[in-house]
Each structure stands twice: as C-alpha cells, then as structure tokens.
Amino acid sequence: MIDIDVSAQTAAMTCTQGDVLFAGLEKALDNGRGFVFVTDAGGKLLGYADLTMMREAFMKGGHLSGQTVGDVAAPWGSAKEPLGVEPVLDGEGRLSGIDESGPQPFLPVSEPDLTHREMRNAFDAFLSTWISSTGDYIRRFEREFAEKMGMAHGVATSNGTVSLHLAMATLGIGEGDEVIVPDLTFAASINTVMHVGARPVLVDVDRDTWCLSAEAVERAITPRTRAIMPVHVFGRPSQMTEIFELAQARGLYIIEDCAEAHGAKYDGQPIGSFSDISSFSFFANKIITTGEGGICLTNDADIATRMRMLRDHGMRPERRYWHEEPGFNFRMTNMQAAIGCAQIERMDELLAMRAAVYDRYVEALSGIPGVSFPPPMDQRAQPVTWFACAQVPEDKRADLIAACKAANIDLRPFFHGLSSMPAYRQYARKCPNSTWLSRTGVNLPTSRRVDDAMVARIAGVFESVLGKKA
Ligand SMILES: Cc1ncc(COP(=O)(O)O)c(C=O)c1O
Incomplete structure (x- = not known):
C-alpha cells in the first residue's frame, strides 16, 4: 500500500x-x-x-x-x-x-466486466480439473440463476441460441408449426425457429415498448400457431401478463427470449418467469456473462428433465449410452459456469452501474436536436439497461457514427428489422415500427468506463453533428 x-x-x-x-x-x-x-x-x-x-x-x-x-x-x-x-x-x-480528462483509448459499445472474483473462480474450476460439463460450478450456476429469476429449474447451455433451440425441441415444436417472433430482435430468435423446422411468423413491435404487444400477437394467431416468442429487447419487458393470459386462453406455449434483459420485471415478476421455458444468453456483451453461455429456466420438473436429456445427446441420465432420441450437445462447461457464479454475485452491482450510465446519457444528451430516448414504460414494467439506447435523425445517423468513430467511440446502429433481410424474405411482413426503430436507433457504449467525463465527450461529438443543446 x-x-x-x-x-x-x-x-x-x-x-x-x-x-x-x-x-x-x-x-x-x-x-x-x-x-x-x-x-x-x-x-x-x-x-x-x-x-x-x-x-x-x-x-x-x-x-x-x-x-x-x-x-x-x-x-x-x-x-x-x-x-x-x-x-x-x-x-x-x-x-x-x-x-481522466485527457485522450481516451477506444471505447467499445460493450466490454465484459470481469474482476478478481471471476478470475479466481475460473482458476479454481481449472485447478479442480472439472473443465468439461460436470462440476460443482455448473450445479451452483443453474441453481443460483434460477433462484434469482424466481424459477424452480435451470438447465445451462453453451449459448443463448442453442437454449432457444433446446426450448423448442423440448416442447416438440417443429414441422408444420408456427411460432410468433417480433420483427425487431437479434437474428438468433428467428434462426432457431427455422432450425427446428417451424415457420416463424413475424410481428411488428409496439412503437412505445419496442416489444410484441398482446393485441398484435392475437392478430397473428392461426390454427397452426404453437408458440409465442416474446423478446425483451434492449432490456425492455414485453407485456407478459397479457401475453401469458392470451397463451393460456389459446393453448399456446410461450418461450421467452430474455437474452437482453436479465433482471427486468413486469407486474413485479422477473421476466423469464412467465413462460413454459425462458432462455437467457451470457455472451460477453450481456448483462452478466460466462464468455459464451446460456440457460433455459422452467418451473416444470418434467420439462427440465427432458431438456437435460436432449442437451446431452438424448441420453438417459441413469443409463449411460442409452439414447432415447437423437439429442444435441448443448452443454455449458464448468469453467464458464465458474465465471457465471461470480457474475451472479455481482449482478445487482452490474445492473446499478448500467442504470447509472443510462441516467448520465439522458442528462447529457437530452436537448441535443433530434436526440430522443426510449419512451418511459408504464408503471407495470421495470426495464433494465442492456445497451443504452437513443434515437437520432435517420439522415444524420451515419455521420454521427462516423464522427464517434473518429473520436475513438463505438456507436452501433440497432438491429435491422428481420423482414428487411434476404434470409427471411419469405416471412417478411410490413413492420413500420420496427423499420423506424432500426433506421433511427443507436446503441451507446455501456460499461464502467462511461463516467461523467466520457459522457460529456460523447455529448460533444453529438453536438458537433446534430447541433448545440437547446
Ligand atoms: C435477443 C437475443 N436472442 C438470442 C441471442 C443469442 O445468444 P448467444 O449469442 O448467446 O447465442 C442474443 C444474443 O446476442 C440476443 O440478443
């Protein structure tokens, strides 16, 4: 010292x-x-x-x-x-x-937040020699994450794409089935529907929540619909109580894609706890990370057992090399889970850090011509900050991104609407809200390094392109 x-x-x-x-x-x-x-x-x-x-x-x-x-x-x-x-x-x-007021190194949109706790856990898992998919950290990670989200069972996977795939395969969704997916999401959501052989039905997102609304879902239901996949995009919870009631009434499954919204709530209940199976991602840019990683949560013991079996090649847990059906290798390693256990301990701190970053942006960028922030959600929703988001004039967005790049700052455009991409052309729908968001949205750097001085610097770049703050 x-x-x-x-x-x-x-x-x-x-x-x-x-x-x-x-x-x-x-x-x-x-x-x-x-x-x-x-x-x-x-x-x-x-x-x-x-x-x-x-x-x-x-x-x-x-x-x-x-x-x-x-x-x-x-x-x-x-x-x-x-x-x-x-x-x-x-x-x-x-x-x-x-x-900290001098020149800064490149500021990426996202950085994994890793401390000595994650390092010690990863080292410990390594030294235990349990480096594949059995070990104490796996069991602990599954238990603690499920508990934190108010769910009975957690089945950890190698990433948040295969967790969606596993959820659908477990529920028997496939050929001839339709799954309702929002148009504004990362492509993994729709890709997995296609990978199980089902037909994705794209639905525009709500202009205020940026997620599926229960009304829009209801309009898209057909006799072939088997499941709804709400995606809580950018930390913003979908109207889960209403979607849950609709699914109950129509006999549909819900698979919640919670990859971007760990810790968000709706009607006081954690997102991920409204569905038959919910799926989370722990990729390095997520609210908590395991490097690569995912998890499926459920309250149904039979579904959990089937997910464990399908995750492990379809093999009966009590009868080695006896395969009930052709399954997958979707397992997470003990080393990934070790990092995840430290991240669960820090999850509240990480959420608070992200919320503080978002508040700094609102304070510093509000009033700059053309800049707006996501509409406040109604009282029932408690969003979290994944990437801090803003909207900027469509015709100035490319210049703004270029100016940020010149200043060593990463500013990222929103996802493209799924309907706009050739890979999904056959499922394309008119989705004006998703199109508008995808053309005007930007993700702002969201990490511990975004302090007041950094936000002031970013505000300066915004003003240089969009004009002075009112
Ligand atoms: C909404 C959404 N779903 C699924 C995924 C896939 O997760 P992973 O990258 O862990 O496969 C992501 C990740 O970026 C995502 O944002």
Whole structure:
C-alpha cells in the first residue's frame, strides 16, 4: 500500500513496486482500466504495468521467481495508445490523484466486466480439473440463476441460441408449426425457429415498448400457431401478463427470449418467469456473462428433465449410452459456469452501474436536436439497461457514427428489422415500427468506463453533428 493520502479511486489504480504479480493483475482487472500505476514505497511514481505486461510475465513463470509489479513496469509515457488516466503528481513526484480528462483509448459499445472474483473462480474450476460439463460450478450456476429469476429449474447451455433451440425441441415444436417472433430482435430468435423446422411468423413491435404487444400477437394467431416468442429487447419487458393470459386462453406455449434483459420485471415478476421455458444468453456483451453461455429456466420438473436429456445427446441420465432420441450437445462447461457464479454475485452491482450510465446519457444528451430516448414504460414494467439506447435523425445517423468513430467511440446502429433481410424474405411482413426503430436507433457504449467525463465527450461529438443543446 502507498503511505500518502490519496483517494480510494487513486488507490484502486495503484500498486507499489514490491507488490506480487497477482496483486497487480487483480487490481488492473478490478479498477476496470486494465493497468495500474506503480510507485515506490513513498508514493513516488515509477511507471505503470498493464494486463498485457503482467500476463507475459506470468506466462514466463514470473510469479514463481517472485517477480513483482515493479519488475514488469514500464516508464510512464511509454505507452503507444492513450491509457485514459493521467497521474497527478505533487512537487516531489508522488502520486496525489488521477486525471481522466485527457485522450481516451477506444471505447467499445460493450466490454465484459470481469474482476478478481471471476478470475479466481475460473482458476479454481481449472485447478479442480472439472473443465468439461460436470462440476460443482455448473450445479451452483443453474441453481443460483434460477433462484434469482424466481424459477424452480435451470438447465445451462453453451449459448443463448442453442437454449432457444433446446426450448423448442423440448416442447416438440417443429414441422408444420408456427411460432410468433417480433420483427425487431437479434437474428438468433428467428434462426432457431427455422432450425427446428417451424415457420416463424413475424410481428411488428409496439412503437412505445419496442416489444410484441398482446393485441398484435392475437392478430397473428392461426390454427397452426404453437408458440409465442416474446423478446425483451434492449432490456425492455414485453407485456407478459397479457401475453401469458392470451397463451393460456389459446393453448399456446410461450418461450421467452430474455437474452437482453436479465433482471427486468413486469407486474413485479422477473421476466423469464412467465413462460413454459425462458432462455437467457451470457455472451460477453450481456448483462452478466460466462464468455459464451446460456440457460433455459422452467418451473416444470418434467420439462427440465427432458431438456437435460436432449442437451446431452438424448441420453438417459441413469443409463449411460442409452439414447432415447437423437439429442444435441448443448452443454455449458464448468469453467464458464465458474465465471457465471461470480457474475451472479455481482449482478445487482452490474445492473446499478448500467442504470447509472443510462441516467448520465439522458442528462447529457437530452436537448441535443433530434436526440430522443426510449419512451418511459408504464408503471407495470421495470426495464433494465442492456445497451443504452437513443434515437437520432435517420439522415444524420451515419455521420454521427462516423464522427464517434473518429473520436475513438463505438456507436452501433440497432438491429435491422428481420423482414428487411434476404434470409427471411419469405416471412417478411410490413413492420413500420420496427423499420423506424432500426433506421433511427443507436446503441451507446455501456460499461464502467462511461463516467461523467466520457459522457460529456460523447455529448460533444453529438453536438458537433446534430447541433448545440437547446
Ligand atoms: C435477443 C437475443 N436472442 C438470442 C441471442 C443469442 O445468444 P448467444 O449469442 O448467446 O447465442 C442474443 C444474443 O446476442 C440476443 O440478443
């Protein structure tokens, strides 16, 4: 520890030269900047050590020969790319604070938020040698995630695409069946319907919720409809009570695609708890991540048992190599689950961080000509922030994205409406709301690095293209 009085934020960025490599690695992860300042015992700045330098030392066995953070540090000022944080020094060269107002490294739309907790869990799973799809972390991850979403059973999968596939295969959806899918979603939702041999029926999203409405679903039901797939796009919950009642009345399954909305609620109930089977993704850009990964949740013990069997080649769990039907290998590994267990512990913190980022954007970008934020949802819905979203004038969006790129900031257009793409031409419908959203929507960078200074920088780029704030 350094022995001068620095803020907690500065301390979180700083190691002394004698700190062991793992202290530097953990701090560089935990502070979200990927590097630490290195000082002598009196707090005098010696240089910096980033994750790449420390990883290289670790891979050469530096941790065995007692290498320290000081041994691998480089002089301050030698980095080729901006590190985003400048040291503030007192008259004697001692680190007295940090300054984040200078040039910043590239800011992606999303970054996995990984700390020492995820690292220790992943290391622990590795050292246990249970690196495939059995192990304590798998069972724990399934149990804890299901509990957090208020569901009885969790069946972890290798990603959030195969979890949708598994859900439909388990419910026997296939040839001759129709599944109702919103037009504005990531393509995995529709692809999986096609992969099980069913026919996707595309339905426009509601202009305010950006999701399927119960009325629009009702209009699309035919005698062939077997299931509804509401997608809680960009963290915004669909009207699940109404859709659930409709499905009950019409004898339809619901498969909720919750890939983008972990923790959102409708009528006080977690999304993912309204359906026969709900599906989540844990890809690296999701609210919580396992690298790649997914899960199916259900309250029905028989459905859970069948999902476990189909996930594992259709093999009877109690009779090895006896296959009841041709199943899949859709399993998650214990190493992925280990990362996921740490992320579940941090889920509330991660949701709060994302909500705070969104609030900063609303404060800084509101009033810039042509910029709007998603319409507030009614009291019954509790959305979460996955990627922070805004809408901008259609004719200026490309210029805005280019200006952000020039400023080292990633701004991403919304998904294309599914009906607009050749792959889904035969299912295309007129979907004016989805078309309008897909042409005007942008996803803003959403991560711990998006603090007030960063949002002010992004607001500056927006103003340079769209005009000054009113
Ligand atoms: C709505 C939606 N469904 C499904 C998926 C697929 O998840 P995965 O990438 O884990 O396969 C995603 C992921 O991007 C998604 O956004």
